[in-house]
Amino acid sequence: xxxxxxxxxxxxxxxxxxxxxxxxxxxxxxxxxxxxxxxxxxxxxxxxxxxxxxxxxxx
Amino acid sequence: xxxxxxxxxxxxxxxxxxxxxxxxxxxxxxxxxxxxxxxxxxxxxxxxxxxxxxxxxxxxxxxxxxxxxxxxxxxxxxxxxxxxxxxxxxxxxxxxxxxxxxxxxxxxxxxxxxxxxxxxxxxxxxxxxxxxxxxxxxxxxxxxxxxxxxxxxxxxxxxxxxxxxxxxxxxxxxxxxxxxxxxxxxxxxxxxxxxxxxxxxxxxxxxxxxxxxxxxxxxxxxxxxxxxxxxxxxxxxxxxxxxxxxxxxxxxxxxxxxxxxxxxxxxxxxxxxxxxxxxxxxxxxxxxxxxxxxxxxxxxxxxxxxxxxxxxxxxxxxxxxxxxxxxxxxxxxxxxx
Numbered sequence: 001x002x003x004x005x006x007x008x009x010x011x012x013x014x015x016x017x018x019x020x021x022x023x024x025x026x027x028x029x030x031x032x033x034x035x036x037x038x039x040x041x042x043x044x045x046x047x048x049x050x051x052x053x054x055x056x057x058x059x
Numbered sequence: 060x061x062x063x064x065x066x067x068x069x070x071x072x073x074x075x076x077x078x079x080x081x082x083x084x085x086x087x088x089x090x091x092x093x094x095x096x097x098x099x100x101x102x103x104x105x106x107x108x109x110x111x112x113x114x115x116x117x118x119x120x121x122x123x124x125x126x127x128x129x130x131x132x133x134x135x136x137x138x139x140x141x142x143x144x145x146x147x148x149x150x151x152x153x154x155x156x157x158x159x160x161x162x163x164x165x166x167x168x169x170x171x172x173x174x175x176x177x178x179x180x181x182x183x184x185x186x187x188x189x190x191x192x193x194x195x196x197x198x199x200x201x202x203x204x205x206x207x208x209x210x211x212x213x214x215x216x217x218x219x220x221x222x223x224x225x226x227x228x229x230x231x232x233x234x235x236x237x238x239x240x241x242x243x244x245x246x247x248x249x250x251x252x253x254x255x256x257x258x259x260x261x262x263x264x265x266x267x268x269x270x271x272x273x274x275x276x277x278x279x280x281x282x283x284x285x286x287x288x289x290x291x292x293x294x295x296x297x298x299x300x301x302x303x304x305x306x307x308x309x310x311x312x313x314x315x316x317x318x319x320x321x322x323x324x325x326x327x328x329x330x331x332x333x334x335x336x337x338x339x340x341x342x343x344x345x346x347x348x349x350x351x352x353x354x355x356x357x358x359x360x361x362x363x364x365x366x367x368x369x370x371x372x373x374x375x376x377x378x379x380x381x382x383x384x385x386x387x388x389x390x391x392x393x394x395x396x
Contacts, residue, residue: 017171017336018172018173018176018335018338019171019172020173020333020335021173021274023270024270024274025333026270026328027267027271027327027328028326028327028328028331029328029333030326031326031328031332032326032328037325037329037380038320038321038325038379038380038382039317039320039325039329039330039344039345039379039380040380
């Protein structure tokens, strides 16, 4: 009985493992891409003088 | 936990229980008061009907409102179209000289699989010491009910609700008073005391929230916001153990700004993320903004509420990007709320 009570207590305390339905997960877990977003900083534009590998090109 | 352990044979547990009770009693007293709270503003005045509790003039029928500042609190706030400071409320009743808070409280049981979380919410009416309520919540305010209120009837309704074991209503359905959510209970208690019905607030028109409400099987069109219960009421006190008055004001400004930016086309996932094991969490950008406001507000003690709000908005622009209500209107075909 004591073991059962402890198991019940532990189970009642754990938040569990919730599997969100796909439609719910889509709106809760995925942020929108910037810049339409009101909550994310817009990505800093890459300066024209920076090349794809990060090297600085002549202005 | 102690109640699960059997007592040792031939040995009384009474002295230990008494010591624990005494320690918790002393501990509770020792952690209350202006010396232990960064915000401890008492604004009410004592009279023949009040009892002084740690310098607070308390009386039966007063309304407590609170806010945790947690992701769950923000989620509840974003369910409603209007912005509100507080998400929880209860009724104060003086019993044998001690202030007790009666509240409708729900909590999650273990939940597995994809069944709606609302089906795993349990709880109902409960009663706790005001001192416990003050230490368990992050921001707390205490209000007098309107002068017309019959405070004894309010208190009696609270006691009757606890005695009846009213369960918690995770579906916010106020058409069924046999189950109650926090502000529904407080509104019913005030109504029992002759106070006019509380204003309701419609749920948000946000599309992503509609998806979640559909999954949670919440069909109510509106709820009673805790703030509707204290409109035009006189504040008796304002309390926070860890936040200064300016930090408290800054938090409410942060919450208002997040609410303003949570326009109908925004996804809840821009503000909160959901972990299957840990529940709701703030998105990192939102958490950084909140932390920045909290840290900056430590130096805002001399600022007015308006000035704090302006600084929080400036911080939001810096941390989250500029917010242009005009662009939102173009995107959604309507004004930003």
